[in-house]
Amino acid sequence: xxxxxxxxxxxxxxxxxxxxxxxxxxxxxxxxxxxxxxxxxxxxxxxxxxxxxxxxxxxxxxxxxxxxxxxxxxxxxxxxxxxxxxxxxxxxxxxxxxxxxxxxxxxxxxxxxxxxxxxxxxxxxxxxxx
Amino acid sequence: xxxxxxxxxxxxxxxxxxxxxxxxxxxxxxxxxxxxxxxxxxxxxxxxxxxxxxxxxxxxxxxxxxxxxxxxxxxxxxxxxxxxxxxxxxxxxxxxxxxxxxxxxxxxxxxxxxxxxxxxxxxxxxxxxxxxxxxxxxxxx
Numbered sequence: 213x214x215x216x217x218x219x220x221x222x223x224x225x226x227x228x229x230x231x232x233x234x235x236x237x238x239x240x241x242x243x244x245x246x247x248x249x250x251x252x253x254x255x256x257x258x259x260x261x262x263x264x265x266x267x268x269x270x271x272x273x274x275x276x277x278x279x280x281x282x283x284x285x286x287x288x289x290x291x292x293x294x295x296x297x298x299x300x301x302x303x304x305x306x307x308x309x310x311x312x313x314x315x316x317x318x319x320x321x322x323x324x325x326x327x328x329x330x331x332x333x334x335x336x337x338x339x340x341x342x
Numbered sequence: 343x344x345x346x347x348x349x350x351x352x353x354x355x356x357x358x359x360x361x362x363x364x365x366x367x368x369x370x371x372x373x374x375x376x377x378x379x380x381x382x383x384x385x386x387x388x389x390x391x392x393x394x395x396x397x398x399x400x401x402x403x404x405x406x407x408x409x410x411x412x413x414x415x416x417x418x419x420x421x422x423x424x425x426x427x428x429x430x431x432x433x434x435x436x437x438x439x440x441x442x443x444x445x446x447x448x449x450x451x452x453x454x455x456x457x458x459x460x461x462x463x464x465x466x467x468x469x470x471x472x473x474x475x476x477x478x479x480x481x482x483x
Contacts, residue, residue, distance in 0.1 A: 295414065
């Protein structure tokens with residue numbers, strides 16, 4: 213990675229537009245997480261949810277695509293995230309990365325993903341080589 | 343618990359598409375996306391979020407809305423190097439820390455870490471993954 217990062221540098225991107233149930237099912241199949249609340253609508257509704265909802269790890273994966281675009285496929289040394297809000301079919305998610313700290317050879321980034329209403333669904337942090 | 347995780351180019355492609363890169367192309371030496379090792383669960387024996395022969399489905403992982411169950415609250419990946427197609431990793435799973443916290447609505451929250459170390463065929467540590475689950479006490483109505 214040859215990029216030079218500065219504290220405050222920021223990137224923002226819509227990482228998924230109008231999330232489909234199909235995309236959620238693709239994630240279930242690829243990840244192997246077949247928890248019914250993420251694809252079985254009658255079960256989700258019977259348990260009191262308005263519909264199925266996305267795996268938190270799908271949101272972390274979608275947000276991670278922007279990270280690797282910024283730091284490179286092999287740039288990350290750490291990626292951590294808290295799932296702070298549920299993500300529903302139809303949601304549009306926007307991820308923002310901000311450089312928090314720059315050290316010799318390393319950079320820390322804050323990761324924040326919000327839905328179309330501005331509600332935060334994921335808060336994370338990452339460290340990359342530079 | 344130990345289990346083997348073969349990393350295949352086609353599976354990396356499938357995972358890339360699943361996390362939104364719909365124009366991903368098949369590459370024999372593909373680098374896995376940063377959250378790819380979530381898919382190692384395919385190879386975990388007795389993984390509770392997969393239907394298995396002789397076990398009722400859905401099992402006890404399904405909890406009603408509003409508490410009383412556990413959910414995945416946080417995930418951490420530490421990369422010593424990045425996973426590539428062709429790697430054959432060995433996953434070693436162990437319990438991590440446990441702590442408690444008061445919930446916003448008065449219930450008690452219990453956090454549990456599960457730490458998985460992925461090592462390559464040479465025994466070198468590749469990725470450490472930490473899954474943090476939180477169990478919520480059911481809030482009285």
